[in-house]
Amino acid sequence: MQNFEHAVRAYSADLYRYAWWLCRDRHLAEDLVQETFARAWKSWAELRDVSVAKAWLVTILRNELARSYSRSRPAVDIDNLEESELPALPSFEGDVEIAQMVRLLPETYRQPLLLQVLGGFSCSEIARMLATTEGAVMTRLTRARQALRKQYDVPAEKLKVAK
Amino acid sequence: MNCLDFHRAKLAEPTRLGPEAQSHAAQCAACAAFAHSVDETERDLERALATPVPDGLADRVLLRVHGRRPAWYRWALAASVAIVVAVGLARALYVPAPGDQYARKAIEHVAMEPESLSTVDPTNVEALGELIRASGGTLKAPLGTVRYVRLCPVENGTALHIVFETGQGLATVLIVPGRSLPQTQQQASTSDWNALARAAGHGYYAVVTPSGSRTAQVDRLIRERIDWNA
Numbered sequence: 001m002q003n004f005e006h007a008v009r010a011y012s013a014d015l016y017r018y019a020w021w022l023c024r025d026r027h028l029a030e031d032l033v034q035e036t037f038a039r040a041w042k043s044w045a046e047l048r049d050v051s052v053a054k055a056w057l058v059t060i061l062r063n064e065l066a067r068s069y070s071r072s073r074p075a076v077d078i079d080n081l082e083e084s085e086l087p088a089l090p091s092f093e094g095d096v097e098i099a100q101m102v103r104l105l106p107e108t109y110r111q112p113l114l115l116q117v118l119g120g121f122s123c124s125e126i127a128r129m130l131a132t133t134e135g136a137v138m139t140r141l142t143r144a145r146q147a148l149r150k151q152y153d154v155p156a157e158k159l160k161v162a163k
Numbered sequence: 164m165n166c167l168d169f170h171r172a173k174l175a176e177p178t179r180l181g182p183e184a185q186s187h188a189a190q191c192a193a194c195a196a197f198a199h200s201v202d203e204t205e206r207d208l209e210r211a212l213a214t215p216v217p218d219g220l221a222d223r224v225l226l227r228v229h230g231r232r233p234a235w236y237r238w239a240l241a242a243s244v245a246i247v248v249a250v251g252l253a254r255a256l257y258v259p260a261p262g263d264q265y266a267r268k269a270i271e272h273v274a275m276e277p278e279s280l281s282t283v284d285p286t287n288v289e290a291l292g293e294l295i296r297a298s299g300g301t302l303k304a305p306l307g308t309v310r311y312v313r314l315c316p317v318e319n320g321t322a323l324h325i326v327f328e329t330g331q332g333l334a335t336v337l338i339v340p341g342r343s344l345p346q347t348q349q350q351a352s353t354s355d356w357n358a359l360a361r362a363a364g365h366g367y368y369a370v371v372t373p374s375g376s377r378t379a380q381v382d383r384l385i386r387e388r389i390d391w392n393a
Contacts, residue, residue, distance in 0.1 A: 013216040021214070117208055145174040
């Protein structure tokens with residue numbers, strides 16, 4: 001019980017940001033966080049290792065998001081695509097803010113990037129969460145950062161961070 | 164480690180460089196400069212991703228989950244709960260555990276993992292056979308088109324979560340080795356799902372479908388095509 005409250009206070013902000021970047025809707029993001037913890041509470045007593053709680057919560061949140069999307073979008077199994085099947089990265093030439101660039105990243109690159117930067121997870125932890133290999137995660141993260149770094153080819157005054 | 168390996172490692176996990184990569188950066192000025200520039204991008208990225216969090220989010224989560232109220236309310240509630248618990252405890256001690264708990268857990272598991280029903284990730288018969296063998300069974304004949312297989316954490320162990328196509332739609336089977344059922348079988352239903360859990364080998368399996376008749380069909384199929392006595 002006390003552990004659960006600590007988890008809510010420790011992880012709700014990170015989960016909200018992760019959800020927001022996936023759906024970019026603050027109402028849906030908060031609903032997802034609320035539903036995630038509501039579901040987690042039902043099974044909290046079965047959680048033997050509190051140290052994996054954050055990864056578990058992220059998994060629940062992803063499932064909740066998939067459930068909400070499944071009502072309105074066709075199912076796309078992004079986690080199991082082969083690298084060769086991944087969509088091409090968009091061009092980031094020009095004055096594009098870094099937040100905008102993250103929005104433009106294909107979901108298959110954005111997901112692991114968000115999990116690493118916002119969640120602080122390692123490549124192997126992300127691989128488990130996305131049910132893929134550590135090598136695939138490393139490739140996606142490398143490509144995502146390569147795309148973001150192209151911004152650094154433009155003059156420094158254009159390197160703005162979205163407010 | 165060469166410079167290309169270092170670039171890959173730094174771009175994949177900027178804050179968790181291994182000792183070999185750190186040693187390379189200490190000896191290579193170009194890679195040290197590259198690492199510095201990646202760190203700068205990373206700081207910008209962290210700032211860009213730090214979208215504002217609504218005030219009171221954690222409190223609203225706790226309020227929803229626990230129905231949390233002011234302290235006096237909680238004390239009053241706790242007192243009344245204690246009385247109810249004290250009165251009910253003696254009775255509860257003599258009430259057997261619900262006879263459908265494992266079937267219900269299977270339904271909850273499916274409900275908690277909805278992507279299992281939307282994901283299409285075909286698995287070949289040999290790979291599935293290996294996983295079923297590791298769970299204590301022997302696959303004698305194919306189950307059909309298997310589109311989702313995962314090892315999922317469950318209470319005190321791991322379950323093999325399989326979703327496959329039947330003539331009437333999708334069926335889910337959870338194989339949970341090392342966890343015995345108190346009865347030969349259990350059944351449970353909700354408004355959306357029907358489940359049957361059956362003792363098998365050194366554990367049990369549970370079938371989850373939208374209806375009792377389909378659950379029974381899939382259960383027959385499982386008994387025909389998986390041998391639990393090997």
